[in-house]
Each structure stands twice: as C-alpha cells, then as structure tokens.
Amino acid sequence: MNSIALKTGYWASVIGIATFVMYTFCFVVILLVNPVFIWTNLDNYIMSVQTTNQVFKHIAMVLMIVYGVSFVIQVCSIEEIAVGTKKYYAKLAELFGIGFLTLICINYFVQISTVRMQIAIGQTNGLEQFIQANPISVMAAINMLGWTIFFGLSCIFAGLALGGTKLEQVIKYAFLSNGIMMFLAVTAYLLDKSVVVFLCMNLGMGAAILIATISLCNLFKKIRSC
Secondary structure (H helix, E strand, C coil): CCHHHHHHHHHHHHHHHHHHHHHHHHHHHHHHHCCCCCCCCHHHHHHHHHHCCCHHHHHHHHHHHHHHHHHHHHHHHHHHHCCCCHHHHHHHHHHHHHHHHHHHHHHHHHHHHHHHHHHHHCCCCCHHHHCCCCCCCHHHHHHHHHHHHHHHHHHHHHHHCCCCCHHHHHHHHHHHHHHHHHHHHHHHHHCCCHHHHHHHHHHHHHHHHHHHHHHHHHHHHHHHHC
C-alpha cells in the first residue's frame, strides 16, 4: 500500500478537521460581532460591509478553500485503501471532488478579491450577480452547485468505495448521509426553502463531515501502523 498516500491522506484529514473547527469558530464570531444580514439590495449590502467587521468572513472563506483542497486529497488517498472494483467508486469520487473544489474556489476567490476590491474603490455597478450573499446571484448558484451536487456525489462515491471494517462502515454511512443531505439542500434551494438549506448545509453537513473526517483520520493512522 502506498505509504505516501496514507501519510498525505492522514494529514489532509487533520487539516480538514482543523478547518471545519476554525470555520465554526469564525461563524460564531460573525454572529456575535455583527447583526444578522438578510439580502435586500446592493446598497444595503455595501452599507453592511462598510459598517461591520468582514475579517472573519474572509478568513472563513479561505478556510473553506483549504478544506476543499484537503477533501480532494482525502478522496485520492481513499482510492489507495479501496479494494478491488470499489476503486472505481473512488475514482468517481475524485472527479466529482475536483469539480466541487473548482466551483467553490471560483466563488470564494471572487468574494475575497474582486468583490472586496470593487466595493473598496466604489465600482459597484452590476456587482449584484457576483455577491454570494445575494441568494439569487450567479455566484451563489455556482457555490451551491459545488457544495450540493458535486460535493454530494463525491461523498456518496467515496462512501461506496469503503465499507470493509467497522471503522470504514462509520465513514461510509457518514459520507452517504452527507450526500443525501446535499441533495435535499439543492432541492430546497431550488424551491426557495432557506431554513431547510441552512439546516442541511450547516448542522447536517457539519456533523456528517466531522464524523467522516475524524474517522478517516483514524483509519489512515491505523493502516499506517499495521
């Protein structure tokens, strides 16, 4: 078995856990230091950005880019421990994982670069479609496509690639559960059910991915020690 893949997968899992914990911390801080923002129009958004702390929001976005990279590495390492024909599921998980990473990176990088700089210099004409906070913007849709369909499919195939031992079963069902929740989230998004989207993509995904990543970290460590 490829020791480099196991070691890289282990540390990618550690980074994945750390980024999720740090993201949760940033999310809590944002709720504590800033009033809850609900999109109405561009002018109100710009006023909110200019009068509230945006540091933790941008840190959270960077953390999710880091998580996306770590997730793809984890999935690539899963292929090394997948048995027989299950390696095919791992390859599919890798492909959808790369799609997920590409889509969320486009969104988050646009937010922390172009959107931030255009607001800073006052060039805001047509910016509505590039702001993630606008739930019907192009960027919000790109981000949702990445997190729901591509991330969901990647998790489902990653889960199907595992399942031999008891620890693998935990990872498998955590990934499968998250995949199902992501499909529920995209359905709710298309039907404009924001409460369901919030529950699936924050509480549901957070719990499922932490369980899967912590267990995956332990699995890589256990296999390396054998």
